[in-house]
Amino acid sequence: MPRKLSFTYRKQTFECTLHKVDRSKLYGRRKIETLDMDENPCTLATLLDDGKTLVPYGGTASGYINPDGEWVSRNNITPVDLDGKPLKTVPSSFDSGLNLKQTADIEEFLDHSIRLCYALQGELPAALLKALADGTIFKTEFSYRGGINPDPAFVMQGDDNTNWLLIAEANKIEYVTLEQAAVIAATEEEDEETESDELDFGML
16 A cells, blocks of 8 residues: 655645556566466475475564574664764654755756655645746655665656656766876986897898
């Protein structure tokens, strides 16, 4: 079921329903089904290192343990930096909402790669609709579950007047060039050797 997300624009708060749009919805998808000799569907299982234990699909999970091997709840974990200082965390955007007060130009927008697309459905303020129709791109931060690394996000309008929330990540481009060749001055001995090796066309 699509989730709702609240936005704030010029002290006006409103809600929009998020409709995720991906390749499967645009182009459809294919699924490969594996059957046994009796044409019953096969299920995925994992063979453990002992070579005889099979773990069915869904039989594994990830978790956190302390140095003593004791299970630790995620709620009791505090993220810290390399110096042991607590890192700043952000709540889930579904709890805090998004504030549309910062804009971005097209160059800044193109410096990001879009990884998630959500079509927005809801009653947007008239002033915001006008700004989006004029080509304004709003930049904010989005975090699905909360944490220390919110994703950059953009709110903009498409050519078909659909309003979009685009979850992005900044492009990391490294420019690489050839190393400049060093110029080495010839020594006196090399100059003499070069002169002696030259052809004397007068001898021909």
